[in-house]
């Protein structure tokens with residue numbers, strides 16, 4: 001019996017992967033759903049999916065398949081698949097918004113694609129052409145555009161996902177993969193909308209991320225370990241966890257959102273502080289965008305809504321601890337704390353449970369303070385194309 005050489009031993013594979021197909025948007029095959037679902041009135045986040053999904057698969061011998069847009073439905077996988085065992089699963093969270101003329105728009109989507117590629121690389125999933133995936137997502141959004149809600153504060157959440165599909169139990173990188181994108185209409189993330197501050201429980205006994213860990217990537221495996229602490233926090237009346245790290249109680253993130261504090265300075269200016277991207281913090285697009293908008297206001301390149309043009313906002317990406325926050329709060333210098341992320345945009349923190357006491361924020365009853373409100377309003381204006389800013393909002397052409 002002839003013994004076949006494995007592809008890995010072949011010189012071609014050693015010289016690179018020129019024979020492997022790239023993820024190629026021009027090979028897209030579209031199969032439209034025969035019947036379309038009725039649009040929901042008040043959808044709960046993530047429960048109702050749109051009519052179509054995008055899918056492509058990767059095999060080690062052939063590379064990426066021709067991508068498909070097809071009716072939403074179940075997928076069939078070998079039970080030994082890597083994704084069920086060792087969790088080489090990564091995802092993104094982005095949204096489509098309606099522009100002034102009803103056109104679908106995405107917010108800085110290239111950054112999502114780059115982050116997805118970095119996440120995939122971190123768990124040794126195959127690389128892909130980020131431009132091709134973005135082209136395909138735009139097409140999917142355009143096809144399901146009727147799902148983008150028109151109500152203010154509502155949008156269409158997009159969940160690009162890549163899972164390892166190697167159907168063998170050996171503990172090894174998944175050399176095959178499935179990329180898919182599903183979408184779900186969504187309203188404001190928290191029931192309390194932005195009316196009242198979110199109560200956070202500061203937790204440092206279980207941690208979300210650690211130096212040298214994976215907290216800086218959007219990997220599925222970062223989230224399940226937070227579910228039990230999250231449930232315990234909810235039983236105590238806190239809606240999210242403020243994840244602490246280290247003996248000095250460094251603040252990292254709140255739930256799956258980046259954290260900001262606004263502090264009064266002696267010279268009348270404001271400090272806006274958020275933890276640095278040291279590998280324990282997820283590099284949020286909303287975080288990055290908020291920092292850029294605050295800097296633009298201070299540089300007088302724009303005036304953020306409701307803020308005095310002369311107000312100087314000094315942004316700091318630096319370590320921030322609970323004792324520091326508590327001291328500012330006691331001195332009356334802590335003006336605002338808020339959380340940012342694609343799902344919430346900007347949401348106020350109401351109080352923070354820490355060491356048996358509650359640190360009550362000025363915004364507990366009133367919602368966002370002036371800085372948080374300015375950011376929320378401006379970010380929403382850019383996302384929905386009411387304000388043009390540095391090409392951040394990208395129209396999905398059909």
Ligand SMILES: *Cc1c(COP(=O)(O)O)cnc(C)c1O
Nearest residue numbers: 256257258282284285286341342
């Ligand atoms: C997705 C995510 C964020 C927010 O990132 P955005 O790009 O702003 O949506 C923050 N923290 C965690 C842990 C996340 O998973």
